[in-house]
Each structure stands twice: as C-alpha cells, then as structure tokens.
Amino acid sequence: MTSSAQKPATNVQRAIHQLRDKIFSGELAAGSDHLESELAEVLSMSRTPVREAVLTLETQGLLELRPRKGVRILPISPEDMAEVYDVLTELESLAAARAAAFGYSAQELAPLDRAIGDMDIAIHSSNLEDWAEADDRFHRELVRLGRNSRAISIVEMMSDQVRRARSMTLFMRPLPTKSNEDHREVFRAIMDGDAAKARQTHREHREHAKQMIVELLKRHRLRYV
Amino acid sequence: MTSSAQKPATNVQRAIHQLRDKIFSGELAAGSDHLESELAEVLSMSRTPVREAVLTLETQGLLELRPRKGVRILPISPEDMAEVYDVLTELESLAAARAAAFGYSAQELAPLDRAIGDMDIAIHSSNLEDWAEADDRFHRELVRLGRNSRAISIVEMMSDQVRRARSMTLFMRPLPTKSNEDHREVFRAIMDGDAAKARQTHREHREHAKQMIVELLKRHRLRYV
DNA sequence: GCATTTATTTGCGTATGCATTAATGAATGC
DNA sequence: GCATTCATTAATGCATACGCAAATAAATGC
Incomplete structure (x- = not known):
C-alpha cells in the first residue's frame, strides 16, 4: 500500500x-x-x-x-519532520480552501466522508494501522479535491516522509480521537463552501499533528539513536 | 544568471x-x-x-x-502558471511569516532591503530586466529567511517556471510600481516581527501577481499559439 | 612508533553496443 | 479507395566495459 x-x-x-x-x-x-x-x-x-x-x-x-x-x-530527524509538516500544512490548507470554494456536491465529497467514518471505526476498535490508512486516504483525497497537480505531487512526497516517521512512532502515540473531530470540522467547512474556515481549521489540525509527531520523534531519537 | x-x-x-x-x-x-x-x-x-x-x-x-x-x-499554459503561483504563494507566505517570527536584525534583512531599493532604481530607469533580476533576488532571499530547506527547493523549482513565463511576457506588462510598495510592506511587517501581517501582505502581493501574469499568458497564447 | 609517501583497490561516471518494441510505411485483401 | 496486416525503421531501455579518482592499505623514512 x-x-x-x-x-x-x-x-x-x-x-x-x-x-x-x-x-x-x-x-x-x-x-x-x-x-x-x-x-x-x-x-x-x-x-x-x-x-x-x-x-x-x-x-x-x-x-x-x-x-x-x-x-x-535518509533518516528523519525531528527538524526534517517540522519542515515537512510546514510544507504539508500550507499546501493542504490551500487545497481545503479551494475544495470549499469549488462547491463540490455531497457525492463528490463522499470519499472524504467515508475516510472519516473509517477512522472512527478504526479508533473504536483501537486499530492504529487501519486508522493510519484511512487518515492517509482523507488527506490524499482532500488534496486531490484542491485540483492543483503540482501541489498534489509535492504533498505526495511530503506524505511519504510523514508515513515513514509515523511507522516509527505509531505505537507511541495516543489514540487520535481529537484528530477526527478536526477532520469532521474541515469536512463541514468544505460542504458549507466556507473556504476561509476550511483553510484555517485544517491548518490548525496540521499544526497540532506536527507538534505531536515532532515531539514523538525527539523522544524516539533519544531512545534509539 | x-x-x-x-x-x-x-x-x-x-x-x-x-x-x-x-x-x-x-x-x-x-x-x-x-x-x-x-x-x-x-x-x-x-x-x-x-x-x-x-x-x-x-x-x-x-x-x-x-x-x-x-x-x-514543456510549454507553460495559463493553467499551469496558476498552479505554480498558488504553490509559490503558500510557501513564500509561510516564509514571510516565519521570517517575521524569527526577529531578524536589520543587518540580516539588509539583502531584502537592498533588493527593494534595486527594484526602485530599475523601475525609475524603466529597466525591466534589472527589475526582474532584483525581484527574483527579493523573493529568493525571503524564502531563504524562512529557513525551510524543502520549501526553498520547491520554491526554486516554481520560480523557474515563473521566470520562463515572465521572459515571454516581460515586454507586455506595465511597469510594476505597485509591486514594490507591496515588497516594502512585507519588509516592514518582517522588521516589526508581525508574522500574521507579513503572511497576509505577501499572500495578497502574490495573488495580484498571479492574476496579472495568468492574464498576460492568456493573451500571449491567443496571439502566438 | 609515527608521519608521510606510494601502491592498490574499488566505486563511480561515462561510453558503447545490443535487444526490444513502438511507430511508420508498404503491401495485400476486400 | 479503404482498412488491415505485415515488414521496416529507429529510439529507447538496459547491460556491459573501462578509465579515473577517491579511499584505503602498504611501505618507507624519520
């Protein structure tokens, strides 16, 4: 996968x-x-x-x-991950804003909704791998909806790095329950066509994620390197 | 160069x-x-x-x-240029915000200031090539100050595209007098350590630029392709 | 023993040749 | 005359070979 x-x-x-x-x-x-x-x-x-x-x-x-x-x-240092997340944050937030502005139908947004649902399921059954897969799906779909091929491929590259870092730290992190509330809020803003809110909400979501994983990586490094 | x-x-x-x-x-x-x-x-x-x-x-x-x-x-279509500019806008605005947050000294910001000055000079002598060179310098320096190596190299790639498009349309555009007021405002926000304003101001600056060059490219295409 | 020079190894950058396969044109059937 | 098949051409993808330069080991001088 x-x-x-x-x-x-x-x-x-x-x-x-x-x-x-x-x-x-x-x-x-x-x-x-x-x-x-x-x-x-x-x-x-x-x-x-x-x-x-x-x-x-x-x-x-x-x-x-x-x-x-x-x-x-290449190893992934906390500093690298901070960089990666900052780029991701900007481009995904752009995508969220654009997706909202495009005024997609509920049907077109279905994959997004489905990914959120799948994350809920995975969280309830404490299945971190499934959650990670659905989370990837959500973010990939979001960027796709932003319809900027350059942003898409850059985000893809950055997501690779995130995935690598996550695979090292997945077992260390708490169940991402809050995270999915964020996703829902972004989803709603897009449905409502509220570009500014979609952008801002998603930005905050990613900034939290960044903080968390950078923290985990620092701890990880302390323990293993 | x-x-x-x-x-x-x-x-x-x-x-x-x-x-x-x-x-x-x-x-x-x-x-x-x-x-x-x-x-x-x-x-x-x-x-x-x-x-x-x-x-x-x-x-x-x-x-x-x-x-x-x-x-x-690869040819550069107006659609491509819109994509390129959107990515540029996000990453440069991020850099502007971060630069402001870092609280650089006047000395560290000197290259930025110098680029702005050079643009003024070029504008007054109607030297578009010099202006373009100084403009590049401003933007490159700005991103450098953002201290995100990934953002830097992505922006570099996107700037290449912009430069190509500009070389096709430089002669068509009006003297960018307004543009340098924008630069000054961004510069001031960075000096003042006002990250939000630096980000927002720079974003607007790039959005104007995008609109203009995309428009020029459309006309260019109409005339030559 | 230690430093410095010399010899040796070895990985990389590049050139070259070949087999594969897509694109082009010729030839055949309808 | 048009479509379809076959033959031909030619650009690519890849393997192989080789010289150079960097890294390492050996040897020499002190």
Missing part, C-alpha cells in the same frame, strides 16, 4: 517501486549506506536502471547520493 | 546546467521535441549523462519524457 500501483513495465520503474518498498518497510534502514552495485544485485538488474531510480528517489527526498560512499537512506 | 553557478565537475551536472540554459533562453523552445541522441550530440557527450540529466529536469517540471517521441520541453 506504500507505493502507487500497476505492473511496472520497465526496470527503472520496478527499481523505484521496490526500493521505495524496502525503504518504507525498513529493509533498507534509515541512515544505512548501500552501493549501487549492491542494490543492483538485490534487484537483480544492472547498475544502469538502479542509478536512474536512485536519482529519482533522491529528488523525492528518500535518499541521498554520496559518491564513493554509496547511497544513504 | 538563470541557473545556479560554479564549475560543474561532472557531465551530468554540465548537462543539467546547459539544458536549463537552453530552455530558459528559448534555444530549446517550449513545446519542441528532442531525441536523447540529438541532445547528446549538441552537448557533445554520450546519451548516458544526458538521460540522467533529463530525468532530473523532468522531476523539476521543465520537460517531459515521452518514450519514442523524445523529450518535450
């Missing part, structure tokens, strides 16, 4: 996909270094497509190329 | 640099298609580094890879 989908036709795409999976699963641990040739062997293809994949992943902020020292899977 | 700087050590970097220049100068025209081998010949290097450069430029939104049809230099 971590990366997009389909059957990758080319080796470069396969490499991107598989490397992403390995990064998200932790098989390629944050902070670890890997030679191009090593990755090529693991993926059983030549260095060429691996190199190209790695270049792409570098621009996506998942890893870093350090000539002669291999590619380094 | 279009791309960053230094002496590129590797061919990939040279390729990126030179291709960027050719795109910005119009030597590689928006909408035109080019084979990898063709570009390789022009840059007098093999296809390998060109391919890698092209992959990078694709993620930067300057061109598009269309297998078997060559790489297409």
Whole structure:
C-alpha cells in the first residue's frame, strides 16, 4: 500500500517501486549506506536502471547520493519532520480552501466522508494501522479535491516522509480521537463552501499533528539513536 | 544568471546546467521535441549523462519524457502558471511569516532591503530586466529567511517556471510600481516581527501577481499559439 | 612508533553496443 | 479507395566495459 500501483513495465520503474518498498518497510534502514552495485544485485538488474531510480528517489527526498560512499537512506530527524509538516500544512490548507470554494456536491465529497467514518471505526476498535490508512486516504483525497497537480505531487512526497516517521512512532502515540473531530470540522467547512474556515481549521489540525509527531520523534531519537 | 553557478565537475551536472540554459533562453523552445541522441550530440557527450540529466529536469517540471517521441520541453499554459503561483504563494507566505517570527536584525534583512531599493532604481530607469533580476533576488532571499530547506527547493523549482513565463511576457506588462510598495510592506511587517501581517501582505502581493501574469499568458497564447 | 609517501583497490561516471518494441510505411485483401 | 496486416525503421531501455579518482592499505623514512 506504500507505493502507487500497476505492473511496472520497465526496470527503472520496478527499481523505484521496490526500493521505495524496502525503504518504507525498513529493509533498507534509515541512515544505512548501500552501493549501487549492491542494490543492483538485490534487484537483480544492472547498475544502469538502479542509478536512474536512485536519482529519482533522491529528488523525492528518500535518499541521498554520496559518491564513493554509496547511497544513504535518509533518516528523519525531528527538524526534517517540522519542515515537512510546514510544507504539508500550507499546501493542504490551500487545497481545503479551494475544495470549499469549488462547491463540490455531497457525492463528490463522499470519499472524504467515508475516510472519516473509517477512522472512527478504526479508533473504536483501537486499530492504529487501519486508522493510519484511512487518515492517509482523507488527506490524499482532500488534496486531490484542491485540483492543483503540482501541489498534489509535492504533498505526495511530503506524505511519504510523514508515513515513514509515523511507522516509527505509531505505537507511541495516543489514540487520535481529537484528530477526527478536526477532520469532521474541515469536512463541514468544505460542504458549507466556507473556504476561509476550511483553510484555517485544517491548518490548525496540521499544526497540532506536527507538534505531536515532532515531539514523538525527539523522544524516539533519544531512545534509539 | 538563470541557473545556479560554479564549475560543474561532472557531465551530468554540465548537462543539467546547459539544458536549463537552453530552455530558459528559448534555444530549446517550449513545446519542441528532442531525441536523447540529438541532445547528446549538441552537448557533445554520450546519451548516458544526458538521460540522467533529463530525468532530473523532468522531476523539476521543465520537460517531459515521452518514450519514442523524445523529450518535450514543456510549454507553460495559463493553467499551469496558476498552479505554480498558488504553490509559490503558500510557501513564500509561510516564509514571510516565519521570517517575521524569527526577529531578524536589520543587518540580516539588509539583502531584502537592498533588493527593494534595486527594484526602485530599475523601475525609475524603466529597466525591466534589472527589475526582474532584483525581484527574483527579493523573493529568493525571503524564502531563504524562512529557513525551510524543502520549501526553498520547491520554491526554486516554481520560480523557474515563473521566470520562463515572465521572459515571454516581460515586454507586455506595465511597469510594476505597485509591486514594490507591496515588497516594502512585507519588509516592514518582517522588521516589526508581525508574522500574521507579513503572511497576509505577501499572500495578497502574490495573488495580484498571479492574476496579472495568468492574464498576460492568456493573451500571449491567443496571439502566438 | 609515527608521519608521510606510494601502491592498490574499488566505486563511480561515462561510453558503447545490443535487444526490444513502438511507430511508420508498404503491401495485400476486400 | 479503404482498412488491415505485415515488414521496416529507429529510439529507447538496459547491460556491459573501462578509465579515473577517491579511499584505503602498504611501505618507507624519520
């Protein structure tokens, strides 16, 4: 569920996909270094497509190329996460405002509503994985409704980082009950076509989330690094 | 002045640099298609580094890879520019707010002030190129002061697009006298540490700019495409 | 022993060649 | 004359090979 989908036709795409999976699963641990040739062997293809994949992943902020020292899977510091969240906050809030302004029908907003419902269910059954999945869905759908392809792809990149950080800290966080009230409020503002409120409400929601996860990451770092 | 700087050590970097220049100068025209081998010949290097450069430029939104049809230099539609400006607006406004909150000293804000002064001078001598250069400088410095490396690099990409659009429409626009009043107001808010005002003022500034350039692009398209 | 120089290894950047497959044009049937 | 199939062309995706330069190890001088 971590990366997009389909059957990758080319080796470069396969490499991107598989490397992403390995990064998200932790098989390629944050902070670890890997030679191009090593990755090529693991993926059983030549260095060429691996190199190209790695270049792409570098621009996506998942890893870093350090000539002669291999590619380094980027760790996520609290400072990084603060940056990521600030960017996310701005672009998602923009999307919320625009979504409200577009005046979508209830039907068009159904996926959003459904995601909120699913989060409720997950919270009641204390299923954090399900909650995280539905939360992702909510945010992705929200940005999609903002209809800005550049914002969409930037947010996607930032969300990747959030997902990585969350996977390290999911077990540490309290049940996000308050969070879903926020979602409902954003949803209502969009339904009502209140752009300013949608923007502001969502901004506050993300600012809380930021504070929390940055805090968790700091604690996490203290314990493990 | 279009791309960053230094002496590129590797061919990939040279390729990126030179291709960027050719795109910005119009030597590689928006909408035109080019084979990898063709570009390789022009840059007098093999296809390998060109391919890698092209992959990078694709993620930067300057061109598009269309297998078997060559790489297409992306044209800039008014719709694209609206997207670009919306993203820019959010991230720059964030930077303005943060800059204000950081409480920079007058000395630290000097480059900003200088850029504003240079714009004044350029406007009085009706030198649009100089004005554009100083305007870029102002915005780049502003974002830098926001101290968010992700926002900085995203804004850089978006600014590239703006610069391309501007180079097509610079001669069509009125002298941006009002624009510099905006800059001054943003500057003052930052000096005063008024984050909310800095954010809001800058947002409005960018929204005006967006409206104007999108309008110009529409006219431009009508005339030339 | 320690520092400095020299030798060796090895990873990367780039060039080159080939197989695949999409696009183009020719040829055939209707 | 038009559509469909087949052959041809050619651009790409990838594998492979190689030289260079950085990093490491070895050797030499002190």
